[in-house]
Amino acid sequence: MTENRAAKREIRELQQITGLSYTEITRLKRVFGEVLDREPNLNLNGFGLSWFGTQTLAERREEARAWRDELRRSAADVIEVCQWLRQNIRPIKTPQQGSYGLKHLVEQNIGKYVSNGELIAAALMAGYPMGPIDGPNTVFGMSQRDVNRLRAGARG
Secondary structure (H helix, E strand, C coil): CCHHHHHHHHHHHHHHHHCCCHHHHHHHHHHHHHHHHHCCCEECCEECCCCCCCCCHHHHHHHHHHHHHHHHHCHHHHHHHHHHHHHHCCECCCCCEEHHHHHHHHHHHHCCCCCHHHHHHHHHHHCCCECCCECCECEECECHHHHHHHHHHHHC
């Protein structure tokens, strides 16, 4: 299958998942690329290098490059999370919701794994204000009331 056909197939699959138009999905894929360009340290794990185990700096850099490539290939999942965030959590000005906790909240509500990096990319695409980066995590300006409602619904 040619690359163009694969891209079109991915867009059609996203149309079925999200209910969005072909044009809107194409736009969101472009916005995803812009987010990655704007945040060069964002990867599947979040921001920067991991500190797991006894890896050398070179090994951690290679791991981050591989995670970055994997995040780039997960556009469909990021777009799905972006749409879910837009539909369920209102933006606020003050970033206070941690990305790692939000990733778990999204997982519980959509029923599948979401990486920290996918959540961060989706939130940036959706336009939520981002606060300071702390290790691989960050915080976003999202309604506490909406987050609480979703957490209560996930437990119920």
